[in-house]
Amino acid sequence: MCRIEPKVRKPGRGAKSRSTQPEEPSTSKAPAAVSEVAKKHLAASLTDRSNPLGRITQEQWKVVEMKLLEALFAKIDADPSATMPTFDGAGWVSGVKIIKCKDDLTLIRVKETVKRLQGLWEGASVEIVDRSCIPTIPKAKVLIPRTVNPEYALKLLQRQNTDVPTDDWKMLKVAKSASADGGQNCIIQINKTTEDILYARLGKSMA
Structure with missing residues (x-):
């Protein structure tokens, strides 16, 4: 017979005994940790609410990407002096497209632009969510x-x-x-x- 059970996360290890002396603040790990938090905060997750897992295909992403570029070009034409959004790459997580923004302004603009996108695939309901919200x-x-x-x-x-x-x-x-x-x-x-x-x-x- 086979035993089926939920796949559970391993519990954290018990706390080790600590010295009563105050620990010296780490100068090497702290900046790196802050940097990682910032990167996660600026990762825009493009999901499609019409898909149970929020996934989009490679072809669908190409459609969205072109729409985003068109919006960027329109912004340049309307206001050549405006600060342009900047990005730090892109990737995929569980079929969800991750757009890596370099700053909060870029993240805000991406969210606003995605909300206004039209002419996508049938039934599309695209939205930018926090990475932690990926189904x-x-x-x-x-x-x-x-x-x-x-x-x-x-x-x-x-x-x-x-x-x-x-x-x-x-x-x-x-x-x-x-x-x-x-x-x-x-x-x-x-x-x-x-x-x-x-x-x-x-x-x-x-x-």
Whole structure:
């Protein structure tokens, strides 16, 4: 039999005993930490509310990117002396486009411009959100006592859990178990309904 459980985050380690002497402030780590916080704050996450996970495709991003450029050119024509937005690259997180702004003014302008975008794809509902608001994919960790084909492992799990919706489950990762009995650990993508059911049963939060 297979045991399915929510994939939980590891709890933090217990606090170590500390000296009663006051610690000297760190001069090397503090600036770096502040810099990282600033970078996260200025990361504009472009999501599409019409997608359950807020995702957009590469082709959809090209459409949005061109619209943003057109808005920038229009701003230049209207006010050549205006301060232009500046960027520090872009990337992807869980299918969501991340636009890295260099300052708060750029972030504000990107948000305002995205709100006014028109002529996108059918049903589009694009919005800039904080990176922490990117919808997460519910996952579960499953121990398979024997090493089997991942495709069959997924089918087995679907057949054994008929009391929850499993049609859209996907196998994300398979790794050899550290157990002496062997087997394999599987990380599967489940759905929100299943996540809620498992949380109610086991009292654990999904990763």
